[in-house]
Amino acid sequence: GGRRFVRRVIDADNSCLFNAVGYVFERNRKAAPRLRRLIANTVLGNPDKWTEAILGKPPHEYQSWIQDPQKWGGEIELAILCQFFASEIVVVDIQSLNTYKYGSEFNQRAFLLYDGVHYDAMAEALESQGEKKSEDTDVTVFDSSDESRISAALDVAAELKARNQFVNLAGCDLKCLVCGRGLKGQAGALEHARATSHQNFGQI
Structure with a gap:
């Protein structure tokens, strides 16, 4: 059968961003502790780039903060992870249907879904496999010149939006x-x- 984009659900345990990234690049939903450590080391190793002004706290404070499994990841962490995996990361926002791109200089890309508080992974699965079936044949990294994948990812987000699967930050x-x-x-x-x-x- 054909292939289609699907959401690959990541546990809601405050580390969803890291585990979603772990899934798309390594098929590893338990990557968070290692990726948090990697981010902490990157920040400390590049004090000129990752300054207190950018991090919102002194680098040594940020280092312990980001390794706390209760803390959520966001834009800073995505900016570091796309460099580590040498890949663009496209975050598809369900509510606005906007895409946010990190690492546009790279020639491959992967997709995450964001619902306002939570990140899931996205994959292209065999049509016959559906959302519940085997993930063995998932494709999660694509050529960044292929714009059709962005449309496919947005279609999934639009379907989720129609089912109200997002958190409206304006406060509903x-x-x-x-x-x-x-x-x-x-x-x-x-x-x-x-x-x-x-x-x-x-x-x-």
Whole structure:
């Protein structure tokens, strides 16, 4: 059969960004501790580039902060990881259907999905395999000159958006899709995520 883009779900354990990156480059959903360490070492090894102004805290503080498994990764970490894997990382935002690109100078790219609080991996799977089936035949790294893959990734995001599978940062009433609890806006969702490690929210 043909191939199609799918979401590969990553656990909501505060390390989803690192484990999603681990999946697309190494098929490793447990890469977070090593990638956090690598980022800490990169920052300390390049003090001229990774300054307190960019990091938002002194580099030595950032070094221990980023290695705390409770801390979430974001733009700084993506900027370092794309260099390490020598690959562009395209983050597809479900709510806005925008793409955010890190490492555009590289000639290969991989895709992550972002729902406002959580990152998942994206893969091109055999049509017959679907989202639940074997991941053995997944393709996750593509030639960065191939724009058709961006459209395919955006199609997946649009489908998820239509099912309200995102967290509206403007603050809608939300419910936790893990335990069903109702929450008030982004603050409620973030507080619930910190308290429970649940990171899958939908609009009520």
